[in-house]
Amino acid sequence: MEPITTITSRTLVLPRSDVDTDQIIPARFLRTTTREGLGLQLFSDWRYLPDGSPNPEFELNKPQAQGCKVLVAGDNFGCGSSREHAPWALTDHGIRVVISTSFADIFRSNSLKNGLVPVVVDAATLQWLLANPGIEVTLDLATSSLRLPGGRSVQFPIEPFSRYCLMQGVDQLGYLLSKNAEISAYEQRRAAR
């Protein structure tokens, strides 16, 4: 995974609450063991018309959505099934940050292990972000803050270990592997006793 320090992007606004993982990536696309390509099916049932062509009404298909790394959505984002493919599909599409007032627990946990930063903001800030699509924001992981236009900045909660992993570009296993030398030394000492 790519280490994250700061991410600056225009926002892609999805003004919907309770976006569930069946909408993020429908179950019929889960028959894969790799993450690559899942982004093509991100929000598939909203994004494509029955004939397979892009739905021009859907936010993701609008010209201004291209290249956005920050998604802003309504309350309770990522509810529903535990599928890890949900953050995979978002990151494969290029989304690195999701901003909402709350996230479903499992989705949030999956995101933190897959290089996707869930940013919880208060209701007033979310309302402002929803009302101002396409503005430029900057995520700053070192300070756990989101910088908004006009010099405004809001803090968001994130566990220190998750933040460390995101900034190093590793997941929990990657963190353990980075301690391989210490683990081996410990095992040798233990065997010698």
Added chain:
Amino acid sequence: MTDEGAVFDREVVMDAGAVEPMITWGTHPGMVAAVSGNVPASSSDPVFGKALDYMGFAAGQKLAGSPINVVFVGSCTNSRLTDLRAAAGVLKGRKIAPGVQMLVVPGSQQIKKQAEAEGLDRIFLDAGAEWRESGCSMCLGMNGDTVGAGQYSVSTSNRNFEGRQGVGARTLLASPLTAAASAVRGVITDPRDLLG
């Protein structure tokens, strides 16, 4: 069991006897009503109207008696041996309604063997249901087990989001008893009507 003398943040007392069989009418698990009741006439839920459109229901309409197409007894939520016994208890000596497809998917191979040792598989098969291998199956439209667009599925799984059981599929979450009773009548049915 909780430790003796444990202190709780909050205690909630529920009268389980007063809880009726429930069924969902919308597109998230919170959109739920008594099987003997009605779709709410109105709601503060922002997606109320969208959910009704997707489900093909009218605000305030009665739930019992509404036609169904598919019944799925399975998923990690409701496919224990006790769930299969409950469903079989309703189906014993009965047939599922013509035109209804019913899948029974045990929670594991162990449960499948136990159910077969009790003869539950025979009850399901004699009633006209399919007795399947354990797996995710129709809970999320896996293994080719999907519900057709616009069709109604009474399902003992725990997710009823749009498209969950297939593109355009309409999922009604309910207990194994309600699912089995609805399979027999071919319409949403309060299982107490069949259990006497």
